[in-house]
Amino acid sequence: MVRDNWVRSLGLDCDGSLFVDIDTGIRLYDLCLDHPLPEAVGLRPEELMRGENRPLYNRFLTTLNEIAGIMFGSIYDEGREFRDGDVVVDAGARIGTFSAKVSAAVGHNGKVIAVEPEPRNFRLLCKNIEFNRLRNVIPVRKMLWSEAREVGLLLSGNVSAHSAYCDSFYGSTGEAIPAAAETLDGILEGLEIAHVDFVKMDIEGSEVEALKGMAKTLHPGVELAVAAYHPVNGILTHNVLLPQLERLGFQTACREGIIRARGGNIE
Numbered sequence: 309m310v311r312d313n314w315v316r317s318l319g320l321d322c323d324g325s326l327f328v329d330i331d332t333g334i335r336l337y338d339l340c341l342d343h344p345l346p347e348a349v350g351l352r353p354e355e356l357m358r359g360e361n362r363p364l365y366n367r368f369l370t371t372l373n374e375i376a377g378i379m380f381g382s383i384y385d386e387g388r389e390f391r392d393g394d395v396v397v398d399a400g401a402r403i404g405t406f407s408a409k410v411s412a413a414v415g416h417n418g419k420v421i422a423v424e425p426e427p428r429n430f431r432l433l434c435k436n437i438e439f440n441r442l443r444n445v446i447p448v449r450k451m452l453w454s455e456a457r458e459v460g461l462l463l464s465g466n467v468s469a470h471s472a473y474c475d476s477f478y479g480s481t482g483e484a485i486p487a488a489a490e491t492l493d494g495i496l497e498g499l500e501i502a503h504v505d506f507v508k509m510d511i512e513g514s515e516v517e518a519l520k521g522m523a524k525t526l527h528p529g530v531e532l533a534v535a536a537y538h539p540v541n542g543i544l545t546h547n548v549l550l551p552q553l554e555r556l557g558f559q560t561a562c563r564e565g566i567i568r569a570r571g572g573n574i575e
Contacts, residue, residue, distance in 0.1 A: 311380060313331075314330055314331045314332075314376075314380065315328055315329070315330065315331075315372065316329040316330065316331050317329040317350060318350070318351050318368065319348060319349055319350040319351050320340060320341065320345055320348065320349050320351065321337060321345075321348050322344055322345050322346075322347060322348050323344055323345075324340055324341030324342065324343055324344055324345060325337040325338060325339065325340055325341075325432060325435070326338050326339070326340035326364070326367055326368060326371060328368075328371060328372065328375060330375065330379065332379070334379075334408050334409075334440055335436075335439055335440065336371075336375060336403055336404070336405060336408065336436055337403065337432050337435050337436055337439070338367070338371045338403050338432060338467075339367070339428055339429070339432065339467050340364065340367050341364075351364075356368055370467075374402075374405060374468065375405055378405045378406050378409060379405060379408075379409050383566065384406055384508045384510070384533040384535075384566070385406075385409075385410075385506075385508070385533065386533070386568065388506070388531070389413075390410055390413035390414050390418075390505075390506070391413070391414070391418075392413075392414060392415035392416075392417055392418060393414065393415065393417040393418050394410075394413070394414040394418045394505040394506065395414070395418060395419045395420075395421075395501060395503060395504045395505050395506075396410050396414060396418070396419070396420045396421070396504070396505060396506045396507075396508070397420075397421045397423065397492065397496075397504055397506070397507040397508065397509075397525075398410070398420055398421065398422045398423065398508050399423040399452050399492070399507065399508065399509040399510070399511055399518070400423070400424065400508075400509060400510035400511040400512070400535075401422035401423055401424040401429075401433055401447075402424060402426075402429045402433065402467070402468055403429060403432045403433055403436055404422055404424075404432075404433040404436045404437060404442075404445065404447075406508055407420045407422040407433075407436075407437070407442065407445045408436060408440055408442060408445075411440075411442045411444055411445050414444060415444070416443075416444060418444055419444050419445075419446060419501065420442070420444060420445040420446070421445075421446050421448060421495065421496070421499065421501070422437070422445055422446065422447050422448065423448045423450055423451075423452060423492075423495065424447070424448075424449060425449060425450060425451035425461055425470070425487040425488070425489075426461065426463070426467075426470045426485075426487075427449070427485075428467070429467060429470075430447065430449045433447050434447050446499065448495055448499075449488070450487075450488055450489065450490045450495060451472065451487045451488065451489040451490070451511070451514060452489070452490070452491070452492055452495075452509070452511055452514055452515075452517075452518035452521070453489035453490065453491065453514060453517045453518060453521060454491065454517040454518070454520035454521045455489070455491060455521065456489065456490050456491065456494055457489050458486050458487070458488060458489065459472050459486075459487050459489040460472065460484045460485070460486060460487070461484060461485050461486070461487040462474060462478065462480045462481075462482075462483075462484050463480065463481050463483045463484065463485065464478050464479045464480055464481060465479045465480075465481055466478075466479050469512055470512065471512035471513050471514070471538070472487075472512070472513065472514050472517075473512070473513045473514075473538075473539075473540055473541075475513075475539050475540075477538065477539050478512060478513075478538075490521075491518075491520075491521025491522070492507070492518060492521055492522045492525050493521055493522060493523060493524040493525055494521065496524070496525065497524075503527070504525050504527075504530055505529075505530065505531065506530070506531045506532075506533070507522075507525065507530065507531070507532045507533070507534075508532075508533045508534075509532070509533070509534045509535065510534075510535035511535075512538055513538040513539065513540045513545060515534050515535070515536055515538070515545050515549060516540060516545050516548050516549065519549060519552060519553075526556060526558075528557075528571055529570075529571070530570070530571075531568070531569070531570045532553070532558070532567065532568065532569040532570070533566060533567070533568055534549060534566070534567040534569070535565060535566055536549050536550075536562070536565055536566070536567045537564075537565025537566075544565070546562050546565060546567055549567055550562060550567060553567070553569045557571055558570065558571045559571050
């Protein structure tokens, strides 16, 4: 259960981004205004309730729901205890909420590889890494895919739903930008990382292609948490991923569209 009163303060930074201070000592910045401000300002809840601030209020609620679900609700890690030295992949990192949560747990000997392709989200991911001094988090501006290539990223009105796929589920605005795509194996090889302990993926349908580029990553003992409720060509991706992972020797479970898997026997 998400606990109450975990928001210590909130406000707008000079670049127009909304910030939320969490009682764990983390501050997270998110997209908000499309124009800069003369100076950073604090916000009071009653200000958000005014009619002219409705867009800000909606952005605030969206951000808080995301932070609460990831930071306190454990939608990806389901209470898993990360240990000092663990190497974690946060694919679909967005502003880095999951990365920030895991960073302290894996310690100076661990690493978090935060993968995010959309440029505005990536800018805020880097800002959150810098502000919170998450020195073990490595930001990577790439889309996970089955091969290294350029992929069209369809932008959504929902900042967490940019996708390579056209479906009303993703709320596409009709605008697309080119995104550099890479396999997870290729990204890790470039970073000289030979072993990963945990992979979280929430990548808006690209999880099917991404799995094809993870042969080296899927070693025995690795754990996966994959948001697989996304439609691709009319099929929800858990219907594709579950049998594929089971054929690879993984023990799997799927609840509310999140696949959790452990093991793996790649030949």
